[in-house]
Amino acid sequence: MTTELASYSSVLASAASVYESATSVLATATVKATSKSMSLIAAQAEATMSYYSLAQAAATITDPGVASSVSAQAAVASAYMKKLYDDNANYGGNAPNLAGNVALLVVMSIFLAIQLIYGAIYKNWWFFTCFTLGLILEVLGYSGRIWSNKNIASFDAYVLQLVCLTLAPCFLMAGVYYTIGEMTIIMGQMYSWLKPMQYSMIFIMCDLIAIALQAAGGAVAASALDVLDSTRGGANIMVGGLAFQVFSIGLFQFFWYVFLFRCYKSYKKYGDDCFDPQYASVRRRKIFLVYIGFISFAVLLVFVRSIYRLIELAQGFSGHLADTEIYFFILEALMMSLAICLLLITYPAAVYGRNTKIKVDKSVRALFENTQWLENARWFKFMQKKKDLSDGADSYKQEEEKATAPL
Template sequence: MSTTIPIATITSVYASAASEITGVLASLSTETGRATVISLQMQAQNLEATMSYYSLLGDLATQTNSESAQAIQTQVLEASQVIQQLFSSQAFYQGRFPSVPGNGIMACLYGIFLLLHFLFGFLTRQWWFMTCFTLGLTSEVIGYIGRIESHYHMLSLNPFVIQLVCITIAPCFLLAGVYYLLAQLTVVMGDKFSKLKPMHYSMIFIVCDLIAIIIQAVGGAIAATASSVYESTRPGANIMVVGLAFQVAAMSLFQYFWYDFLYHCYREYKLNHGSGFNPDYQHVRDGKYFIHFLVVICVAVLLVFIRSIYRLIELIEGFTGTLASVEIYFMLLEALMIVVAVTLLTIAYPGFVYGLKTDIVVKKGISFHPKEKPKQPDLEKAVASEKLRVESDSNYSGRTVFDELTDDNKASSNTRTPPRIFL
């Protein structure tokens, strides 16, 4: 019975493995470093399995008895399974190769979105939103290229770490852009409908986002360092879990403020037909796609939220868990969620929704609410000052500033409190 592999090839591979294992065993006898010893032991196991497999192939190639050949064939299959098990235990993704077409498509899509957001940002002058999405999409592109590289180098640590860190933290940058949208929309509608001032959204949630990025990056670095010396990656993964949990908590709080803001805006529209909205941005609210834009933000935030929960559970399971190693879960709950969110926010780009000539500036400051009354002049000081002026003025007409202020106060009491303005 013959094999499909030539005898010369079998002999050559076996001889090469035998020569290499001799050097590995010699190094192993003198090496004391823990990481190096583990690496050499793994090499020795792989070489022994390879020699056993090719030795059986050689026997099978020269065997003429059919019954003996069948028995050897069974041993060949068992030796092949041993090699596969060794590979799965040593390779990342539990030996499951990342899809080159799938990850290649994602890298191309994010590359296209990156160019579009860069162009749209300059056209509409949405500098913060453009910067956040440029950073996030760049991170996505690098991450998916890392997954493609992992397909060809399954035992290499660097591609795995690149894809892990970049794809994990990329949505944090995207969220930083979305958080700023709420600050802008608070200005457009009027901050009396929001529990926080516009700038507070940027200050609170973007800072939370940065904290989440730092924690996850540190966790990824610790996990990578541990993996490089064959130590447990659990401590690093736990730190990444903390970062993701913090991100999920911040997103939950953001959604509370977001939906509370939408609710109060909706009530104003139903009860007062929007008369209390900021009149300076009436043209933005009258835009054809403004309501669609609000829906897009709701959907995009929900998609990123679902993705973040998935990554949180994935890291709790660990890098060898089912969610981390079976790519279909990754493609559905990571890639699909984020690419749909980015697609929506590219189609409904905020700069086009607001208008090319509209500049929504989120300022620090205070505002007067309609229920608040502006501070009235100090009448006592005015009367005292007027008496002094009258005593020194021989042409006094009989009408004082006090009378004028009193008339002004009466007139102002019959008028509606001025709308809320920013100082």
């Protein structure tokens, strides 16, 4: 009992010292951030003093009835201390799991190393640049979460993981958009409602808008956190950015599946001859169909992740989704890890073949000139020529059969 009371006295003395220092600073503080910070420190110290003085009293009171009443008051004071902590703690006071986040950091670092090796071998610079930037952000994000495990109160660690993991998919998707442009060339531009570079131009612009909104929202929220203000305004801006990102990925999928459907319809009717003959060797590779499936699934995984992030931020930084890490591991980490893995397994340049160059016209003219009629005319001419040759072969065969028929 003596040791316990001495411990109470020590904590009380420390809290009283902190309270005195905080109120002293408050008396002369002119900066808003300092005032808010010191007010919180003073409130926490005061709550600590209240709880431990009541606990100390409960330990020395011999009257059972009075002791019970004081213990009840101490319980109320303890709940208030916890509320003060939870309301102002990163991750709702739940430190990120160290083992899980270290494992994810290792996985993303391996992905980044593989990506760098691919880049050195295939030199597919557009996809390489976008994907590398996205993976660097993933690595930084999980580094921030590990830092937060060691120091949950660190403002810099919290902002690092929040910003990096929120923005990383935008860069990864920018690589996918360019890849889809290459796919329209491999199959034939007449099957696509958009030109090859229009996929990159339109949807990368959408991503830039989403990035700008999310970065602006993150900056507003960070400033609010720094002065212990409400982060709701910043969160709302980030929600707008994420909502726009969800919309753009959904729109992209619409164009992508229309393209695939039109290719499938033509293939069922004419076979592979209806596609651009220049890239027939690419389409004959067994991995090509797997590649199409993996791209589609990877984009769907990023879409699911973005919807999760949208709902999470709509609830706020202290909402149930934000404070419950199992949702993060499944709907953020797992979705992104699988998507990245699928795209590295079927790395675009490796699927096409090392010596195959897909030339995407990046000129302004190629972006805006309407050449769809020309593509359709070329395709029609090609198919008509094939039909004429086929008809000619049939006629020759019939004449030969007539000439060799018995009288």
